[in-house]
Amino acid sequence: MLPITFMDGNTKTLLADSATTAKELCQQLSERIGLKDQFGFSLYIALFDKVSPAQPHSLLWCCLNVVQ
Numbered sequence: 001m002l003p004i005t006f007m008d009g010n011t012k013t014l015l016a017d018s019a020t021t022a023k024e025l026c027q028q029l030s031e032r033i034g035l036k037d038q039f040g041f042s043l044y045i046a047l048f049d050k051v052s053p054a055q056p057h058s059l060l061w062c063c064l065n066v067v068q
Helices: 022-033 060-067
Strands: 002-005 011-014 044-047 050-053
Touching: 002 022, 011 022
Parallel strands: none
Antiparallel strands: 002 011, 044 050
């Protein structure tokens, strides 16, 4: 389970594992919130005071390592 926090403070929880890519998570999230077009939609990973964009084909685990 991975909590996703939107810019407005709302949170959605999605299923993800170490093999999930950022693109797959964006697709899952857009379906969950009813987003019709994913153009311009992206994920950022925040860990304490560091923020890094999640590259579409990167595994979430790799994105977390970049932020650390």
